Amino acid sequence: MTEPLIALDHVSMVFKARRGGVKAVDDVSLSLEAGEVLCLVGESGSGKTTTGKIVAGLLKPTSGSVRFRGQDIWQMDKARFKAYRRAVQIVHQDPYASLNPIHTVFTILATPLQRHGMVRGRAEAVRRVLELLETVDLTPPESFLFKYPHQLSGGQRQRVSIARALTVNPELIVADEATSMVDVSIRVSLLNTLQRLRDELGVGFLFITHDLAIAKYFAWHGRVAVMYLGRVVEFSPTPALINDPQHPYTRALLAAIPEPDPDLTRRKGKLQLRSLDIPSLLHIPPGCSFHPRCPLFEAGLCDVQRPDLVPIDEKRLVACHVVARERTGTIAKHAASPVGISSDPVIGADLGEYGKESS
Amino acid sequence: MAAWQRSSASNGTPAPVLSVRNLEVRYFTRAGTVQAVRDVSFDLHAGESIALIGESGCGKTTLGLALLRLLPKGARIVDGEIRYRRRNGQVIDVLQLDQEEIRRFRWQECAMVFQGALNALNPVLRVWDQMLDTARAHAALSRDEVRERSERLLRMVQLEPERVLNAYPHELSGGMRQRVMIAMSLLLDPQIIIYDEPTTALDILTQRAIIEVLRSLRDQLDFSMLFISHDLPLAAELADRVATMYAGKIIEVGDVREIFYNPRHPYTLGLIKAVPPIVGELYDISSIPGTPPNLIEPPSGCSFHPRCPYARERCAREVPPLYEVGSLHTSACHYWQEVKLERQVVETGD
Amino acid sequence: MAQAARPGQLELAPPGLGQRLATAVKVFFRLLAHSKAGFLGFLGVLFFVVLALAGPIIVPDAGRPDMTKIYQPPSLEHPLGTDYEGRDVLKQMLRGGRAIIVVAVLAATLSTLISIAFGALAAYAGGWLDSLIMMLTDVVLTIPQFPLLVVLSAFVKLDRPWLLATLIALLSWPTLLRAVRAQVLSLKEREYVEAARALDLGTTRILFGEILPNMASYIVMSFTIGMTAAIYAQVALYFLGLAPLAGENWGIMLNLAWVRGAIFYKDSLMYILAPVLAISLLQLAMVTMSRSLEDVFNPRLRES
Ligand SMILES: Nc1ncnc2c1ncn2[C@@H]1O[C@H](COP(=O)(O)OP(=O)(O)OP(=O)(O)O)[C@@H](O)[C@H]1O
Ligand SMILES: Nc1ncnc2c1ncn2[C@@H]1O[C@H](COP(=O)(O)OP(=O)(O)OP(=O)(O)O)[C@@H](O)[C@H]1O
Ligand code: SF4
Numbered sequence A: 001m002t003e004p005l006i007a008l009d010h011v012s013m014v015f016k017a018r019r020g021g022v023k024a025v026d027d028v029s030l031s032l033e034a035g036e037v038l039c040l041v042g043e044s045g046s047g048k049t050t051t052g053k054i055v056a057g058l059l060k061p062t063s064g065s066v067r068f069r070g071q072d073i074w075q076m077d078k079a080r081f082k083a084y085r086r087a088v089q090i091v092h093q094d095p096y097a098s099l100n101p102i103h104t105v106f107t108i109l110a111t112p113l114q115r116h117g118m119v120r121g122r123a124e125a126v127r128r129v130l131e132l133l134e135t136v137d138l139t140p141p142e143s144f145l146f147k148y149p150h151q152l153s154g155g156q157r158q159r160v161s162i163a164r165a166l167t168v169n170p171e172l173i174v175a176d177e178a179t180s181m182v183d184v185s186i187r188v189s190l191l192n193t194l195q196r197l198r199d200e201l202g203v204g205f206l207f208i209t210h211d212l213a214i215a216k217y218f219a220w221h222g223r224v225a226v227m228y229l230g231r232v233v234e235f236s237p238t239p240a241l242i243n244d245p246q247h248p249y250t251r252a253l254l255a256a257i258p259e260p261d262p263d264l265t266r267r268k269g270k271l272q273l274r275s276l277d278i279p280s281l282l283h284i285p286p287g288c289s290f291h292p293r294c295p296l297f298e299a300g301l302c303d304v305q306r307p308d309l310v311p312i313d314e315k316r317l318v319a320c321h322v323v324a325r326e327r328t329g330t331i332a333k334h335a336a337s338p339v340g341i342s343s344d345p346v347i348g349a350d351l352g353e354y355g356k357e358s359s
Numbered sequence B: 001m002a003a004w005q006r007s008s009a010s011n012g013t014p015a016p017v018l019s020v021r022n023l024e025v026r027y028f029t030r031a032g033t034v035q036a037v038r039d040v041s042f043d044l045h046a047g048e049s050i051a052l053i054g055e056s057g058c059g060k061t062t063l064g065l066a067l068l069r070l071l072p073k074g075a076r077i078v079d080g081e082i083r084y085r086r087r088n089g090q091v092i093d094v095l096q097l098d099q100e101e102i103r104r105f106r107w108q109e110c111a112m113v114f115q116g117a118l119n120a121l122n123p124v125l126r127v128w129d130q131m132l133d134t135a136r137a138h139a140a141l142s143r144d145e146v147r148e149r150s151e152r153l154l155r156m157v158q159l160e161p162e163r164v165l166n167a168y169p170h171e172l173s174g175g176m177r178q179r180v181m182i183a184m185s186l187l188l189d190p191q192i193i194i195y196d197e198p199t200t201a202l203d204i205l206t207q208r209a210i211i212e213v214l215r216s217l218r219d220q221l222d223f224s225m226l227f228i229s230h231d232l233p234l235a236a237e238l239a240d241r242v243a244t245m246y247a248g249k250i251i252e253v254g255d256v257r258e259i260f261y262n263p264r265h266p267y268t269l270g271l272i273k274a275v276p277p278i279v280g281e282l283y284d285i286s287s288i289p290g291t292p293p294n295l296i297e298p299p300s301g302c303s304f305h306p307r308c309p310y311a312r313e314r315c316a317r318e319v320p321p322l323y324e325v326g327s328l329h330t331s332a333c334h335y336w337q338e339v340k341l342e343r344q345v346v347e348t349g350d
Numbered sequence C: 001m002a003q004a005a006r007p008g009q010l011e012l013a014p015p016g017l018g019q020r021l022a023t024a025v026k027v028f029f030r031l032l033a034h035s036k037a038g039f040l041g042f043l044g045v046l047f048f049v050v051l052a053l054a055g056p057i058i059v060p061d062a063g064r065p066d067m068t069k070i071y072q073p074p075s076l077e078h079p080l081g082t083d084y085e086g087r088d089v090l091k092q093m094l095r096g097g098r099a100i101i102v103v104a105v106l107a108a109t110l111s112t113l114i115s116i117a118f119g120a121l122a123a124y125a126g127g128w129l130d131s132l133i134m135m136l137t138d139v140v141l142t143i144p145q146f147p148l149l150v151v152l153s154a155f156v157k158l159d160r161p162w163l164l165a166t167l168i169a170l171l172s173w174p175t176l177l178r179a180v181r182a183q184v185l186s187l188k189e190r191e192y193v194e195a196a197r198a199l200d201l202g203t204t205r206i207l208f209g210e211i212l213p214n215m216a217s218y219i220v221m222s223f224t225i226g227m228t229a230a231i232y233a234q235v236a237l238y239f240l241g242l243a244p245l246a247g248e249n250w251g252i253m254l255n256l257a258w259v260r261g262a263i264f265y266k267d268s269l270m271y272i273l274a275p276v277l278a279i280s281l282l283q284l285a286m287v288t289m290s291r292s293l294e295d296v297f298n299p300r301l302r303e304s
């Protein structure tokens, strides 16, 4: 059996905070095949960026394992780890913070090329950099070579960031809100560029966004994982998720999003939530963390037992007692962990040897 | 004689509460003169909600600030008229008001919730103190009156007055702060409220709460709304009419359904095609080529011509006027007849 | 620069070092000229540096003592009057800058180097190394610096410039180190640094290629601040007579003027005032110059 490119296995990340720990990622298991597009959606603070950094090996999870082609990255020898590092690249959200202001586009792109011996000599570096600029649709590439980041627009900077990620021929790009900070009118062309990389270079994407419309467009042939307070609550192929959402939270999200169509949006049935406020990560509700807001809430069940992410059919996983019962007749019970563990800010026992954060 | 009087008389509708004609706003900067608002004219009628949409930097905020004469240093209204009709029918010229009058005009007649309002509350004052300060600064109200009004308004925006009034801003979530700002804008019962990006930077569920609050407020109270957004779905959701802005100009105005189903300006069309609906099939989406214009030297003729797929030679030469393209629908495009929205379904859902 | 920003222009050859240097110098002057105070400061510093280097060459010796000319008022022959031994004050002024400035530059260089090296190391490595360095820093920081200098001067004969410089530097690095560490810590979290880590560019390159260059203005400013501190420390040592009064410099002049009672003669006002003024002006020039340096290093500001 072939191993997935990246697999997260029961990964949790607890940040030390002044008052106890912040469980930014809570027991997440995901896997990504080579060339696959996986979208991570969720609201602010749901742990998307943290998960992305864990996938890119920039953060070491406090528990659980991250495997690259079957090998635990935090147990690898140095050479393997470096190879993995290069195979997974990251493109950040903020086009103004992701490029070093003191370097020209050429320096930004040539440095990794030269460092990893991918080009010999200056002429070849220039040639390859021009090629990369063209790949990300910065044309004519010559005019961008010796520009400083501040001489570029937000969209152009984002393209340089993407080109930089491509220098090391990655297999997976973690795109963290890579399109959210550029204007609507430019966003689509940026997405198209990314889509072309996927189609032509076979690069896989962990595409992080809070915008379901973008997720739908970019990952139509892929899957979407919906995160809420550090946990994945629904994991489905994109068309199914968009048009037949299962988890009450996903349903609420989809019902809440205004549509760019006056009739449609005013007709759309709105799901009534029981509370508007997102709980703090320092006080995650016990049982299902969505229960204080969930319209399907069942007392005595949802507020005591944490629902596991369980399959409800061949393709879809949902973490909800009520949905699981309706679809499969059993309750999504979390067997391994005692009731209400997620409300406890400090998880002592299972930190083990992962207790220390690495850099 | 003035255009605003004529237009109201001719089509029989009641005169607008706010009537803007040929407004020109410039920023005088070291790099040059930024023509942030160019020849903008529009009417806002009683009880109506207009959405002003357009990409970042096209001058939306500047227009909003100009209406209240709240422009920062270095910016000036160099031309145009802003007429406001009081509830008693008296029409005033906003640009002629003196300092004291304009202060009363703000909040009492026309309030604005600023872009980035999340940080607009004073962090060291309790919400109640800020409510009181605002009310006192702009109108003669007793403490009890302010108390009574703020409690009523806070309940309308679905907040608990007891808790919120005694809270410091940092104790409230972003959505709660935004709702406080909305309640505050209504404190002096203005006829017009300008909301600049009321939902930007808020989560989807919070955005939804704000939308519902605004909608129910409009049902219960009597005010007109001008809201500024780069978010098309928000306009579809809340607006009666939509005005598209590009490079400092209003280039298309029409009824919300007209604009979304029958846009007649290539730029509006481009925006709509860049933002697909969420539910349902996968539509073909496309972006507007090129980059936003430079407002120091806006392109000649139709400012959209460097990016416009319909552009012809004439477009670079001749500034298009606002053509009547339908009932109460105008578009500043020479070739508006050719512009037509067709959505293409790429694939249907499973 | 304007021509670089124009699109469509083909410039494949990267600018050579000479060309880049020339541009840098041009930009430097343009920006300095932009802020008038900064430019004046720059001219002032330049003046003092030239003075320090050329003074002793222009005036090969300060003249012999002449008991008939003690404490003379300014005159054409002696524009700043004479001192307690009847020597010309102006000549001493011209010769007395070098020692002070050389020691200040040495001390500032040394303390800047120490703080950058260890500050960056502490911030970047983190863990026990960070704790160790910070502990040391705190220890040095809590020692009252000038009194220690005074005590040390009783044991070490501070007759060599480098010795004096080292001593001053050893006491002045902690504040700068803390600041450097804080800066590196914040720059380390920047997204471009994270990207560099993902690209496996290596610690050295990340530190020297991505982080430190972004601190250039900061480092230069700290350097000037280090220099001003070193100048004050020296002058104070000389004035209090804690460093050997060998040779000529403004600090020694001040000491002698004070000790030999020049202050009681109204004719020798300039004798006392001259070194004080020179020192103050130099300090003022450096502070105003360093203020405007930020613009010089900010690529964003190079545009306008
Ligand atoms: N280095 C850190 N130290 C402490 N807490 C952190 C750290 N990084 C993230 N967090 C916390 O972890 C939680 C999840 O953060 P994360 O950035 O992963 O969310 P996100 O889903 O990416 O949100 P957004 O949409 O706002 O980017 C947040 O509450 C955040 O404050
Ligand atoms: N204080 C100012 N000084 C000089 N120019 C300014 C100033 N404020 C805005 N501008 C310029 O005026 C133009 C219009 O800006 P404005 O803030 O009105 O745009 P906007 O449509 O509100 O954009 P956004 O969606 O980003 O808020 C922009 O080109 C901007 O650069
Ligand atoms: S488990 Fe209960 S509270 Fe949680 S989403 Fe399902 S129904 Fe709602």
Ligand code: SF4
Pocket (backbone or CB within 6 Å): B265, B266, B267, B302, B303, B304, B305, B306, B308, B309, B310, B311, B312, B315, B320, B332, B333, B334, B335, B336
């Ligand atoms: S006038 Fe010409 S350039 Fe302007 S929008 Fe119409 S077709 Fe395009």
Ligand SMILES: [Mg+2]
Pocket (backbone or CB within 6 Å): A048, A049, A050, A176
């Ligand atoms: Mg994030």
Ligand SMILES: [Mg+2]
Pocket (backbone or CB within 6 Å): B060, B061, B062, B115, B196
């Ligand atoms: Mg704005």
